[in-house]
Amino acid sequence: MRKIKDFAHGALVPVLVLILWEACSRAGLFSAVVMPAPSAVAAKWWAYLLPAQAQEAGQSWLAWAFSGELLHDAYSSLYRVIAGFIIGAGLALPLGLLMGANTRIYALFNPLMQILRPIPPIAYIPLAILWFGLGNPPSFFLIAIGAFFPVLMNTIAGVRQVDGIYLRAARNLGVGQWTMFTRVILPAATPYILAGVRIGIGTAFIVVIVSEMIAVNDGLGFRILEAREFMWSDKIIAGMITIGLLGLAIDTAVSRLNNHLLRWHRGLEH
Amino acid sequence: MSSPILIDNVQKVFKTPGGDVVALKDINLTIQPGEFVCLLGPSGCGKSTLLNAVAGFQAPSDGQIVIDQKAIRSPGPDRGMVFQEYALFPWMSVAQNIAFGLEVQKKEKAEIGLVVNQLLDLLHLKDFRDRFPKDLSGGMRQRVAIARVLALDSPIMLMDEPFGALDALTRRNLQDELLRIWEKLGKTILFVTHSIEESIYLADRIVVMTYRPGTVKRDQIVAMPRPRDPASPAFNDLKRELGRLVMEEQQRHADAEMKLAAVD
Known part of the structure; x- marks a missing residue:
């Protein structure tokens, strides 16, 4: 009962905005090309979601259900985010661990990192096309850069803030260097590292949309730019809503994973 | 069989911007296997420094600590440590x-x-x-x-004010547990505390230390049979006597802090 009440409370403003928007559209206050009614957007979203053709003979039900444009685009974007993120974070994590644990390595790499870090991933677009041409590779490259720095900076900070008392206790138990790294420093740094992962995924998701506007011919970013060329503003908005939902889904998944991995952490509410 | 802990003429000097601080000076102690020894004194008397030296976290500036005919150079699982912060x-x-x-x-x-x-x-x-x-x-x-x-x-257990952060009842409870375990397993225990009552309740022997430089002020055998009754006359006589010694050092500590504050 309480939950229903809370939900109704939270839905009040969005529903009012939709009603107002719909009413204005129906009253002809703005052109349907510039600003379509929410009902038109919803209809377009539904059509965008459904498979374009009837199920063919011999085609599996699942393959048919996923043959719609929207699901294909969402899948393509998600694939790029994950692949790019794995590349970026996969490079940032070991480098961050080394830089955090060893002051010499830190001094060696830090100046370069500080010069590169303020360059937004978007600024790499011309270079990405020059180096990698068209298709997925430039996207992976841009997303990897977007994910790299948040993970790197947080990993360094995470390793540096490890409480000395854990190191002393571990040395007292006879722990060697490798075990110290894998079973004490790394887990002690995970709250920071995972915070970096969450920011990194968020950045990766911004970059994927931009990167799809330049070099590929599917994905949510490509689709809304394509829709603009045909003046399909209902499809643009439907695509934007899909981007929002996918972003929310990714962030929820990462946050769930964090809660599971950090279930030991004191600062966490269940 | 386990060997004694030989603390042989140990000194420890900390270099600070304000000059050298002599934390430990001329410490000579032999702790027998199976003995329960408390290091007692006010903050700054070097009791934790001495414990850390035995643990191998901080090497002495001079002198050595020998166990099993080997000088201690690094921490190791033969000297398990219990920290006040649990760790x-x-x-x-x-x-x-x-x-x-x-x-x-x-x-x-x-x-x-x-x-x-x-x-x-x-x-x-x-x-x-x-x-x-x-x-x-x-x-x-x-x-x-x-x-x-x-x-x-490990034959040796080092404890750095392990019950300092606990409430009085939990503390008594854990002291009894520790004694039970010690009697059962026969460990050598070196236990740092600033509680006079705790040291009398637990130890075979209490080493009272002076405020800077940290030296041995009194090496006191506690002969009372266990379980000890903190309300008994013998317990209180010893408590009064050790209280006097510790408070002298506490006063020196307080004076030094006042002097430092005045300089600032």
Whole structure:
């Protein structure tokens, strides 16, 4: 009962905005090309979601259900985010661990990192096309850069803030260097590292949309730019809503994973 | 059989911007196997510095500490330490914390499981084996820390004000547990405290230390049979006597702080 009440409370403003928007559209206050009614957007979203053709003979039900444009685009974007993120974070994590644990390595790499870090991933677009041409590779490259720095900076900070008392206790138990790294420093740094992962995924998701506007011919970013060329503003908005939902889904998944991995952490509410 | 701890003419000087601080000076002590020794004194008397030197965290500036005919140079599992801050690994469950030292030694899984179960029993932690430290009270955490050190099966146990952060009742409870375990397992215990009552309640022998430089002010044997009654006349006589010694040093500590504050 309480939950229903809370939900109704939270839905009040969005529903009012939709009603107002719909009413204005129906009253002809703005052109349907510039600003379509929410009902038109919803209809377009539904059509965008459904498979374009009837199920063919011999085609599996699942393959048919996923043959719609929207699901294909969402899948393509998600694939790029994950692949790019794995590349970026996969490079940032070991480098961050080394830089955090060893002051010499830190001094060696830090100046370069500080010069590169303020360059937004978007600024790499011309270079990405020059180096990698068209298709997925430039996207992976841009997303990897977007994910790299948040993970790197947080990993360094995470390793540096490890409480000395854990190191002393571990040395007292006879722990060697490798075990110290894998079973004490790394887990002690995970709250920071995972915070970096969450920011990194968020950045990766911004970059994927931009990167799809330049070099590929599917994905949510490509689709809304394509829709603009045909003046399909209902499809643009439907695509934007899909981007929002996918972003929310990714962030929820990462946050769930964090809660599971950090279930030991004191600062966490269940 | 285990060997005594020989503390041989140990000095420790800390270099600070304000000049050298002599934390330990001319410390000579022999701690016999199975002996329960308390280091007693006010803050700044070097009792923790001495314990850290025995643990191998900080080498003495001069002199040496010898166990089993070897001078101590680094920390090791033959001298398990219990910290005031518990220092449990928060990402490991109770059982994993206790098992960790054995895993480091590459003991077999079955053997580790056996030891862990014994220790969970011994310290009444059975119902908490899969909890994380954050879900435990201070007293429970310190039980786990003691179990973690006992798992190493080292002959020597070092304790740095282990019950300092606990409330009085939990503290008495854990003191009794510690005595029970000590009598059962025959460990050598070197125990740092600033509580006079705690030292009399626990120790075979109390080493009272002076404020800077840290030296041995009194090496006191406690002959009372256990369990000791803190309300008994003998207990209180000793408490009064040690209280006088410790408060002299506490006064020097307070004076030094006042002088420092005046300079600022």
